[in-house]
Amino acid sequence: MAMPLRAVDDTAALVPVPARPRRILISTDTYPPDVNGAAVFTHRLATGLAGRGNEVHVVCQSDLGPASADVVDGVIVHRLRSAPVLVHPTMRVTVPTRLDRLIGAIEPDVLHTQGHFVVGRAAIAAARRRDIPVVATNHFMPDNLFQFGHIPERLRAKAGRLAWRDFGRVFGRADHITTPTPLAATLLAEQGFGREVEPVSCGIDLARFHPMAEPKAWARKAFDLPDRPTILFVGRLDEEKRLDEIVRALPYILNETDAQAAFVGKGNQRGDLERLARRIGVGERTFFLGFVPDESMPQAFAAADVFAMPGIAELQSIATLEAMASGLPVVAADAMALPHLVEGNGYLYEPGDVMALARHLSGILSDDALRERFGRASRDLALTHDHQTSLARFEQIYDEVTR
Known part of the structure; x- marks a missing residue:
């Protein structure tokens, strides 16, 4: 930005006056x-x-x-x-x-x-x-x-x-x-x-959120998670996020792969989700990590193999973008702005279709080559944000x- 000039006196040279920041x-x-x-x-x-x-x-x-x-x-x-x-x-x-x-x-x-x-x-x-x-x-x-x-x-x-x-x-x-x-x-x-x-x-800050070279077992240990294939959700544990769909999908996923689900965030649905998980027999496969400080979020994404976003009222979803920048495949509800974030990097499913959600998550968790390809595509899409x-x-x- 050019700086204005000011005359000090009749004989002095013009000197620059620093312009204040915006x-x-x-x-x-x-x-x-x-x-x-x-x-x-x-x-x-x-x-x-x-x-x-x-x-x-x-x-x-x-x-x-x-x-x-x-x-x-x-x-x-x-x-x-x-x-x-x-x-x-x-x-x-x-x-x-x-x-x-x-x-x-x-x-x-x-x-x-x-x-x-x-x-x-x-x-x-x-x-x-x-x-x-x-x-x-x-x-x-x-x-x-x-x-x-x-x-x-x-x-x-x-x-x-x-x-x-x-x-x-x-x-x-x-x-x-x-x-x-x-x-x-x-x-x-x-x-x-x-x-x-x-x-x-x-x-998103692409320098902070990026694929990690360290083994996932290292990242999982920081959150006391067992070292097994992990589905991650990040956000408020509230009604419009429809997180019961992830919990309900777990029994079907466990028929195909040794998986677990981790939820990062706080909200008024946590108690209901914990009770649901116990009732349908997946209480030991669901982990509620609570609030995670922003500086630790890259490690939370590094602990996961796939990111799930079942919310139906997302105008963009920063958490999904961060997961993509971290190199995670995405399975998201076909609702609001989420379809714009899923293009060759995962799957969309009809909100409420728990079987489809389970099928997509199982497919990604059980196929290393597919998971790697989707992860690269996620990172490439995130680079445009x-x-x-x-x-x-x-x-x-x-x-x-x-x-």
């Missing part, structure tokens, strides 16, 4: 220590942009309750006072507030909001009052909220329409709108959102909306 404010209703796809993406976006020389601020809910501000991983994090969400054991919600004073103090060049709920809504309103450009990225799917709101099945279609209408009102105020995949952009159009939406991949490419595109968008 200043970005990211607003989000979920941020680590929350564990979900939107929180993971937002953290990597913020730290990635800071690593590229930007001054990055994040405004989000407090994870403890009181408001606070701190520098974390090179990002200035402003946490707003919050209260627990009664329908979810770990989530918190920000107490509604105007953000004019905060935005006035930061004076960002651009606001990049990651949602349209409490924090995103307040941030967009405050940015608009100060004529600050707004970029908005959508991670929202009504299906992700139905279980937490205990919405009856018969009312979900109507609730979904109301939720999309509210989304359109809020995101309609943005200057530029993105979402992780072309399918997710099409979904917004189908829901009546009339604005242009650009697909920008969440991206480089994190740095996504960060560079967001920087271009910021420049476009601020011109």
